[in-house]
Amino acid sequence: SQQGEEDPQALSIQEGENATMNCSYKTSINNLQWYRQNSGRGLVHLILIRSNEREKHSGRLRVTLDTSKKSSSLLITASRAADTASYFCAHMDSNYQLIWGAGTKLIIKP
Amino acid sequence: SAVISQKPSRDICQRGTSLTIQCQVDSQVTMMFWYRQQPGQSLTLIATANQGSEATYESGFVIDKFPISRPNLTFSTLTVSNMSPEDSSIYLCSVERRGPGADTQYFGPGTRLTVL
Numbered sequence: 679s680q681q682g683e684e685d686p687q688a689l690s691i692q693e694g695e696n697a698t699m700n701c702s703y704k705t706s707i708n709n710l711q712w713y714r715q716n717s718g719r720g721l722v723h724l725i726l727i728r729s730n731e732r733e734k735h736s737g738r739l740r741v742t743l744d745t746s747k748k749s750s751s752l753l754i755t756a757s758r759a760a761d762t763a764s765y766f767c768a769h770m771d772s773n774y775q776l777i778w779g780a781g782t783k784l785i786i787k788p
Numbered sequence: 789s790a791v792i793s794q795k796p797s798r799d800i801c802q803r804g805t806s807l808t809i810q811c812q813v814d815s816q817v818t819m820m821f822w823y824r825q826q827p828g829q830s831l832t833l834i835a836t837a838n839q840g841s842e843a844t845y846e847s848g849f850v851i852d853k854f855p856i857s858r859p860n861l862t863f864s865t866l867t868v869s870n871m872s873p874e875d876s877s878i879y880l881c882s883v884e885r886r887g888p889g890a891d892t893q894y895f896g897p898g899t900r901l902t903v904l
Contacts, residue, residue, distance in 0.1 A: 723894065766831070778831045 684767060684779035692787050697754040699782040701767030702747075710743055710769045712752050715781075716762075724752075724765075757786045790815060790883050792896035800902045801871055808867045809899045811881035816861035822854070825878045825898075834879075837864050871903045 683702045691697055701710070712724045727734045727743045727750065734741045740753040754761055766781045791814040801807050811820065822834040834854055835843040843856040857865045868875050882895040 768831075 684765075684782050686782060687780065688783045688785070690785040690787060691757060693757055693759055695757055697757050697761070697784055697786075699752045699765050699767075699784070701750045701752070701779050703750075703767075703769045703777065703779075704748065705769075705777075707745070707769040710741075710750050710767060712739075712741060712750075713766045713768060715764045715766065754784075757784075759786050759788055762786045790817065790894040792881065792883065792894060794879075794881060794896040794899050796899060797897065798900040798902075800904065802904055803872055805871055806867055806869045807871065807901060808865050809879055809881075809901075811864045811866070811896055813862045813883055817883040818861070819884050820858065820864045821882045821884070822856065822864075822866045823880045823882065823895075825880065826876075831880070834866070868901065871901075873903045875901065876903045877901055 685700050689697055689699065701712075703710070707729050709726050709728045711726045714722045714724055716722075725734055725736050725739055725741050727741050729743070729745055732743055738755045740755070741750060742753075743750045750767055752765060752767070762785050764781045764783050767779045769777050793812045795810045795812075799807055811822075813820070818838060820837045822837065823831045824834050825831050833846050834849045835845040835856055837843045837856050837858040839858045839861050843851070843858065845851060845854070853869055855867045855869065864881060866879060866881070868879070878898045878900050880895050880898045884894075
């Protein structure tokens, strides 16, 4: 089932700028994950943040988690054309099933 | 991690026919999941397939329409039966890995289905 929300639904920025995507959820979580899906390809797992973590970095990616607000954000710094993709957050519920957000379509303009 | 393959990678089918999608994992897993991603939408869980038991279907999905087999711990199939254009989607299988304090899911490359 889909119980997460993401905003914005679509984001178009210039290459080199930073892109921020937000995700909210409704239940308690074990962890929250961000995925990327390039057109015509499968999902790629980007980063996982545990419920007891507040911030996590991976290369140009920075993820924050605020469990009091039930929200997370994904920041991509110094964006590149190759970052053009759809980004999804997903949290794992107590039944170990992933609950997905609607996704943000990111377009990086050269 | 887990290496997951799916067959076919894509297919174009006629209305009223059925298509069986295969999912192969490189290691034994207890739980496998089948998802659907319709154009422009997020992933939707179809069913959970555990080896040796009937698949558990989510609301809105029924076994007659999406029969699933799980003959062993590395393989599963999803059949899309009596297809209509509304079934045009990407279908993905995934497996879950449970770790200490953290769990994640790994996805296959997906099967892109177009129903004419």
